[in-house]
Amino acid sequence: MAINVTRSSMPSYEEYCEEIKDLWESRWLTNMGAKHQQLQAELENYLSVPQVALYTNGHLALENIIAALDFPKGSEVITTPFTFVSTTHAIARNGLVPVFCDVNERDYTMDVTKIEGLITEKTCAIVPVHVYGNICDVDTIQEIADRHGLKVIYDAAHAFGVKYRGAGIGSFGDASMFSFHATKVYHTIEGGCLCYGDELLVEKLSDIRNFGLHGQEECLYVGGNAKMNEFQAAMGICNLRHIDQEIAKRKAVVERYRARLENIPGIKLSVIQKDVQSNYAYFPVVFDGYKYSRDQVVALLKEKEILARKYFYPLTNAFSCYQALPSAGKEKTPIADYFAERVLTLPLYADLSLEDVDRICDIILQ
Numbered sequence: 001m002a003i004n005v006t007r008s009s010m011p012s013y014e015e016y017c018e019e020i021k022d023l024w025e026s027r028w029l030t031n032m033g034a035k036h037q038q039l040q041a042e043l044e045n046y047l048s049v050p051q052v053a054l055y056t057n058g059h060l061a062l063e064n065i066i067a068a069l070d071f072p073k074g075s076e077v078i079t080t081p082f083t084f085v086s087t088t089h090a091i092a093r094n095g096l097v098p099v100f101c102d103v104n105e106r107d108y109t110m111d112v113t114k115i116e117g118l119i120t121e122k123t124c125a126i127v128p129v130h131v132y133g134n135i136c137d138v139d140t141i142q143e144i145a146d147r148h149g150l151k152v153i154y155d156a157a158h159a160f161g162v163k164y165r166g167a168g169i170g171s172f173g174d175a176s177m178f179s180f181h182a183t184k185v186y187h188t189i190e191g192g193c194l195c196y197g198d199e200l201l202v203e204k205l206s207d208i209r210n211f212g213l214h215g216q217e218e219c220l221y222v223g224g225n226a227k228m229n230e231f232q233a234a235m236g237i238c239n240l241r242h243i244d245q246e247i248a249k250r251k252a253v254v255e256r257y258r259a260r261l262e263n264i265p266g267i268k269l270s271v272i273q274k275d276v277q278s279n280y281a282y283f284p285v286v287f288d289g290y291k292y293s294r295d296q297v298v299a300l301l302k303e304k305e306i307l308a309r310k311y312f313y314p315l316t317n318a319f320s321c322y323q324a325l326p327s328a329g330k331e332k333t334p335i336a337d338y339f340a341e342r343v344l345t346l347p348l349y350a351d352l353s354l355e356d357v358d359r360i361c362d363i364i365l366q
């Protein structure tokens with residue numbers, strides 16, 4: 001049977017229908033209705049963060065927080081190219097300049113020893129990514145930001161539910177964005193949220209999310225439309241009831257992969273981070289000096305209708321739309337380029353059976 005790289009978790013059909021029933025009574029389908037408000041409160045609690053704002057998708061959440069911070073146009077933002085293109089676009093679409101910092105060899109997050117060398121008088125913020133759910137060195141990044149007066153906005157799209165020393169990962173930096181896309185650990189079909197601490201941003205973010213309107217007769221910002229609707233929120237309420245079991249099932253899958261692929265010469269697995277409660281979002285494997293190259297492994301799996309993903313390849317600084325930037329070009333971020341050429345994320349979802357994990361490993365090890 002074909003195996004995809006991911007498969008969305010869903011509540012039972014009955015549970016979702018029960019949750020959306022109210023909507024036929026209220027006829028309130030979007031614009032911060034009852035479901036939206038309920039999910040927001042439940043997420044503030046689950047993620048252990050002071051404030052959550054819900055969005056129609058994660059990308060717009062990231063665009064909106066960058067917009068709300070009002071950086072002068074043309075300011076520079078230090079970020080990583082080893083990510084989904086959304087991260088880089090959210091910076092560029094705000095009229096800011098992405099400056100690409102390399103990643104480290106342990107966990108593929110931003111190499112904190114290379115950040116300060118990229119800071120100029122135009123730098124306004126750092127946008128790191130908790131890639132694969134591996135968390136960035138949040139302590140060092142905050143120290144650097146404080147020393148230089150920079151904002152820190154995390155792309156935490158992969159990191160829903162992750163904790164560091166017992167604290168919700170969304171509580172670090174000035175803000176964090178989680179994606180609730182159907183392919184993520186937790187989803188609202190499409191969706192996303194921001195976590196942030198500054199109460200002064202509550203109204204502003206809310207206005208920007210709704211066309212910049214402030215009440216019915218005033219418009220303060222050139223905003224867009226990024227509101228999460230009630231059907232999305234209902235899916236989120238249902239999925240949140242089951243999230244801990246979902247993560248536990250992912251853990252069993254990841255442990256089986258590790259048991260089968262650990263200590264194989266030429267296969268490198270991601271480190272297990274200290275003091276981190278993982279969400280087991282992805283299982284990246286690096287092939288370097290193995291009997292098969294990454295691309296050969298992709299082909300071997302594909303023959304058996306198993307789809308693994310070259311995630312992340314290409315790097316965002318290799319895309320043609322960014323070639324005019326002074327920091328662009330993958331040769332400027334050699335470690336990220338090294339991983340982009342060699343990494344593969346293997347199929348991983350809560351309901352992936354251990355027999356299927358074994359089948360995938362057998363093909364790789366054949």
Ligand SMILES: *Cc1c(COP(=O)(O)O)cnc(C)c1O
Binds near residue numbers: 158
């Ligand atoms: C999924 C993802 C996004 C975008 O989130 P959407 O909810 O799909 O808009 C941004 N950054 C990263 C790293 C992602 O994986």
